[in-house]
Amino acid sequence: xxIFPAIDIINGECVRLxxxxxxxxxIYDKSPVEMAKxxxxxxxxxxxxxxxxxTLGKGSNDKTLExxxxxxxxxxxxxxxxxxxxxIQTKINQGFDIIVIGTFAIKGIDxxxxxxxxxxxxxxxxxxxxxxxxxxxxxxxxxxxxxxSIVNIYNELPIHSFFVTDVANDGMLTGLNFSTFESIQKxxxxxxTIGGGVKDLSDVQTGIKKDFNHMVIGKAIYENRLxxxxxxxxxx
Numbered sequence: 001x002x003i004f005p006a007i008d009i010i011n012g013e014c015v016r017l018x019x020x021x022x023x024x025x026x027i028y029d030k031s032p033v034e035m036a037k038x039x040x041x042x043x044x045x046x047x048x049x050x051x052x053x054x055t056l057g058k059g060s061n062d063k064t065l066e067x068x069x070x071x072x073x074x075x076x077x078x079x080x081x082x083x084x085x086x087x088i089q090t091k092i093n094q095g096f097d098i099i100v101i102g103t104f105a106i107k108g109i110d111x112x113x114x115x116x117x118x119x120x121x122x123x124x125x126x127x128x129x130x131x132x133x134x135x136x137x138x139x140x141x142x143x144x145x146x147x148x149s150i151v152n153i154y155n156e157l158p159i160h161s162f163f164v165t166d167v168a169n170d171g172m173l174t175g176l177n178f179s180t181f182e183s184i185q186k187x188x189x190x191x192x193t194i195g196g197g198v199k200d201l202s203d204v205q206t207g208i209k210k211d212f213n214h215m216v217i218g219k220a221i222y223e224n225r226l227x228x229x230x231x232x233x234x235x236x
Contacts, residue, residue: 001208003235004048004077004193005039005228006218007032007068009061011053016219028222032061036068036076042228044235046075046097048195048216054081069095077124077193079163084108085115092122100163102126106134109153117158124161124193125154129180151187161191161213175199178206185212200225204234 008015014028014035039047053059078091079100091099105125164184166177181194195216207215220226
């Protein structure tokens, strides 16, 4: 399992939210570029970067994202407010390796289904679950579409992966909800990235044991619940 350390950005600063709520944010000392360099120097192969202002429709951190991309050589998975084909293509042109789409993947499923394969193979479809429903628009809305119907459509397309988050646990440091992740694991053979509430090393070890492909970890690193040297050793 590959571990993707996370950098969440609001107003150019590294933050972590609780349950996706902007009013519940913690700002950290390091800049996004500084954090990205730390992760690269420690030996991680991929980082996960989120533009939370774009996610919440409150602006963008494009300049900060570009600075991160220009200053490190490892892969970057980027997410946040990417809601049309032009935005996806821009991120690909800027050198981002994996493009996470959530709202657009759910609301624009007919359009996304017609994308060329060279775009689809860079897309990770975000399945954000809130009260057992698929959430969108920065987790502020829920969809009437069933989990199985969405997964089945994307199973037929050459996407990079599914990115599954349990919104209720995100930023809570209460542990991963593996029953939620396993319900999607049963529906697909695609790669699955999981995240939302990693509390300690036991979560990472369980993710490895259950054969998930990638795990995004943010707050547990910033709050010193997990240490980068330990995570790199498990990054296989």
